[in-house]
Amino acid sequence: MSSGKSSLVLFHGVTMSAAAWDGVVPRLTDHHDVVAPTALGHRGGPAALDRPVKVRDIVDAAERMLDERGIAKAHLAGNSLGGWMAIELALRGRALSVCALSPAGFWDGGGHGQTAAVAKLRRMVALVRLTRPIQPLALRSAVIRRLSMRDIACHADRLTPAQALAATTDLLGCAVTDDVLGTEEQIASVPELPCPITLAWSEKDAILPPSVNGRIAQERFPQARFEILRGVGHVPMIDDPQLVAATILATTGAVPVITNVRAPSSDADR
Incomplete structure (x- = not known):
């Protein structure tokens, strides 16, 4: 029987899994029926049978998942690759x-x-592969967790050792890392947004900085709501799951617009 709540689907970033949302999901379930799938070719997700995998293939698989669950349209949220997936699905008419x-x-x-x-992500992948034998011991240290994941989070020390080790296991188990990082695809401009879209950029993003990628996003989607999330890195679910949940719920209309964000005030902030 339906709960009467609208569906909310969460898409994780490249090399990650649905576990990326573990700290966020409990903060969303009072308002939505939450689905957090693992993407095609990622550890725990559907196998990628044809290679190389393109982003459009990953989006195709996500759309099949919606069809299998009988979800015609849903609120969509995603981080990094997952944000790209959400936007592409919206352009296909699948998003509220x-x-x-x-x-x-x-x-x-x-x-x-x-x-x-891509260069930073490739270095991170190489480092994880190289240090795999010592990770169970090394990741017991909060300092090591913070330093080793500094490109994607400001406060990775907030993860437990088990969570950090699971994240590295997901990374090593991702079969399509090189495919996705090597893609020449991109998000094109559209004349009109298919639904309300919030572009919520991490203030401390070291992978896709707001001054570069956020600026391009604003230029291509000028009708979208653009926000800077304070004090968080590229994967904000690690640094501040409450802020992420509130940002998502403000977009779905379940709660009022939050205040722990800021709009860019100058070109330097953009």
């Missing part, structure tokens, strides 16, 4: 609203805004 948290896909044809991000 979108909350895109530092979404990937906003770079130009020359790779501006993509090259540096």
Whole structure:
């Protein structure tokens, strides 16, 4: 029997899994029926049978998941790759609203805004692979957790050792990392938004900085609501799950617009 709540689907970033949302989901369930799938080719998700995988293939798989669950339209939220997925699904007419948290896909044809991000992510993947044997011991240290994940979070020390180790296991188990990082796809401008879209950019994003990728996003989607989330890194679910939940719920209309965000006040902030 239906709960009467509208569906809310959460999409994680590249190399991650549905576990990325563990701290956020309990803060959403009073308002929505929450679904948090693991993406195609990622650890715990559907297997990628045809390679190389494109972002459109991952979006296709997510759309099949909606069909299988009988969800015609849902509120969608996603981080990084997941934000890109949410936007693409909205352009296919599957969204009631979108909350895109530092979404990937906003770079130009020359790779501006993509090259540096991919380089950092490749370094992170290489480091995790290299240090795998010592991670169970090393990640017991809050300092090591914070330093080793500093490109994606400001406060990774807030994760438990088990959570940090699970994140590295997800990364190593992602079969499509190189495919996704090597894509030439991007999010194109549209003349009109298909639904309300919030572009919520992490203030301390070291992967897709608001001054670069956030600026491109604003130029391509000028009708979208643009916000800066204070004090959080590229994966804000790690740093401040309450802020993330409130930002999503403000987008779906379940709660009033939150105050722990700011709009860019100058070109330097954008």
